[in-house]
Amino acid sequence: DVLSKEATKRKINLNISYEINEVSVTHTLKLIHPKLEYQLLLAKKVQLIDALKELQIHERNTNFLIPEYHCILEEADHLQEEYKKQPAHLERLYGMITDLFIDKFKFKGTNVKTKVPLLLEILDSYDQNALISFFDAA
Template sequence: MYFVFCLVINDDSINHILKLIDPKLQSHAKLSKEISLLDALHELGVNDTETIKALSTEYQNLLEKDKELRAEFSNQPAYLDRLYGITTDLYIDYYKFKGTSVKSKIPKLLTILDNYNYKNLLLFFRPEFETSDSI
């Protein structure tokens, strides 16, 4: 007795899943970049009032929120890595069901995630959208 399985993947489900994790990727990527900026500012020795006044408003606000940002980041230090893992697993599994191995493309996916943009991520998952306006 043989069983034949036929799997049909609704390609639009990828769009939906990516749309669901988009806000989380955006917020945690932003938080990670803010922590990196704070680390760089502290490394430069930006602590005195006069130096802080010379900074842009964006950096001044960032320094004012230093403790809150670090507390938020320390509560979930590996969250962004987990989101990256979920996204890469989704990519690998999506194409595995289609019969294609895409492990060699993972470094490119990680680069896209590091410079996160929903449209670029969706185009990476679904290159057929490059020529359409349905994004």
């Protein structure tokens, strides 16, 4: 886009050809996967902290909680601190994936902006295979 705009400004005729490598899109999604999964899990844990703390206050014995919830309570301060350090990290990852989706199809001459809400739903209930399938099927 930038090259085309600059060429148009300077009245230069450009002939741009490109080849889309479908494997690179899937590879990029796989590279993003660990970071996205970590951030989603961190966000879920942070959302649970207040409810778990309230349970801890009102219940004398919290042995009925599963070990994962005990771990969240024990690490609550650390989890909240880590989440505050990178509040926009998850949003940036969503933005990168959304841009990748739009750009992939822009090169094919297809406008998929109307499918972005569906993409965001898939990201909210994240599953790597579902995301890759969505990219392949759209």
